[in-house]
Amino acid sequence: MRERALLALSLALNAIAIAYLAGVYSSYTQLKRHFMELASEYERAQAEIRALREQLNMTSAQLEHYRRLVEHLTRAQPRGEQAQELAGRAEVQLVAVKAKPGFLTYSLEGVVLKAIVELKPGQGRVLVSTTPLIGIDLQASLRTAVEVAEQVTGASLSSTDVVVTIIGEEEMEIVDGPSAGAALTLAIIAAIRGEEMPPGIYITGTIEPGGSIGAVGGVLEKASAAAEAGARVFVVPAGQSRIEVPVPVERKLAPGFTLVVYEYKVISLEEYLRQQGYDIKVVEASTIWEAMAAVGL
Numbered sequence: 132m133r134e135r136a137l138l139a140l141s142l143a144l145n146a147i148a149i150a151y152l153a154g155v156y157s158s159y160t161q162l163k164r165h166f167m168e169l170a171s172e173y174e175r176a177q178a179e180i181r182a183l184r185e186q187l188n189m190t191s192a193q194l195e196h197y198r199r200l201v202e203h204l205t206r207a208q209p210r211g212e213q214a215q216e217l218a219g220r221a222e223v224q225l226v227a228v229k230a231k232p233g234f235l236t237y238s239l240e241g242v243v244l245k246a247i248v249e250l251k252p253g254q255g256r257v258l259v260s261t262t263p264l265i266g267i268d269l270q271a272s273l274r275t276a277v278e279v280a281e282q283v284t285g286a287s288l289s290s291t292d293v294v295v296t297i298i299g300e301e302e303m304e305i306v307d308g309p310s311a312g313a314a315l316t317l318a319i320i321a322a323i324r325g326e327e328m329p330p331g332i333y334i335t336g337t338i339e340p341g342g343s344i345g346a347v348g349g350v351l352e353k354a355s356a357a358a359e360a361g362a363r364v365f366v367v368p369a370g371q372s373r374i375e376v377p378v379p380v381e382r383k384l385a386p387g388f389t390l391v392v393y394e395y396k397v398i399s400l401e402e403y404l405r406q407q408g409y410d411i412k413v414v415e416a417s418t419i420w421e422a423m424a425a426v427g428l
Contacts, residue, residue, distance in 0.1 A: 217291040219250040219322035225297070225311045226333050226357045228349035239349050241356030243333075245298045246311070248318040253292030261297040269295065272312035272338060279342045279419055280319035293319060310347035312338030313366075316419055317428055331363035332426040334416070342419040344368050351376065354400055358409035366425050367400070369417035374400050 223246050228239040257273045273295060277288055295315065313336035321328050335353050337345035346368045347353075357365050377393040401413040416422040 221318045221321035223318035226353040241352035247296040249294040255289040276316040333357040333362045334366035336368040
């Protein structure tokens with residue numbers, strides 16, 4: 132009788148233990164699922180923060196570019212000379228970034244466009260067209276590009292229209308149009324001289340009054356797009372050949388609980404591209420003359 136009682140007590144205790152462990156396991160499973168959901172939300176938030184950070188850098192570069200442009204325009208004097216009409220043509224590959232809508236903001240994706248620069252007898256106008264419809268702000272940058280090209284070559288385009296045609300593979304919205312300024316300046320110089328732009332050369336950077344090349348955003352995305360398109364040389368503004376890349380780091384908070392966070396690491400852009408399997412030379416240029424030397428123009 133006593134043995135039966137002990138057996139019954141043992142079974143009851145085992146049942147209680149099993150029920151308790153089942154409850155603990157259920158709570159653990161729910162807690163782990165909740166943790167994974169929070170970890171997913173945290174990773175999404177980090178991605179949004181990275182995108183906002185890149186947008187802030189790009190916006191800051193654009194504001195600085197426009198600030199310099201406004202200062203220059205307020206000091207500039209109208210040209211009164213009558214120049215000889217010029218004719219010429221040159222093509223250049225542009226790298227830009229387009230917006231990809233996200234949860235709260237947008238991410239950036241590098242794209243390659245072709246620009247055809249034509250010089251035609253006219254009235255000193257700067258005309259831009261796109262094929263297909265491409266949202267890109269070039270007008271202000273092109274005005275500066277024309278002035279710098281005149282400064283470099285000694286030619287006057289006051290009696291020549293500069294017609295720029297931007298060609299892409301699809302309709303898109305470009306978020307960093309001024310960064311094409313340096314490339315377009317080189318193309319205008321080549322057209323004036325009757326030369327061709329060297330193949331396999333890509334450049335990003337704003338063009339500033341006086342010929343300096345300003346900082347831009349989205350350098351990593353642009354470099355990746357250029358490398359994928361077969362670039363041999365990628366010219367960037369001074370100080371932008373080293374980039375920050377997010378590196379995933381696992382942190383164990385408790386047994387069975389691991390959180391992935393991203394830490395920024397500064398590396399050489401050329402080394403990063405090499406790690407991705409691309410053989411491309413990255414060169415810095417602070418002025419249009421340095422850019423000309425880098426591309427062999």
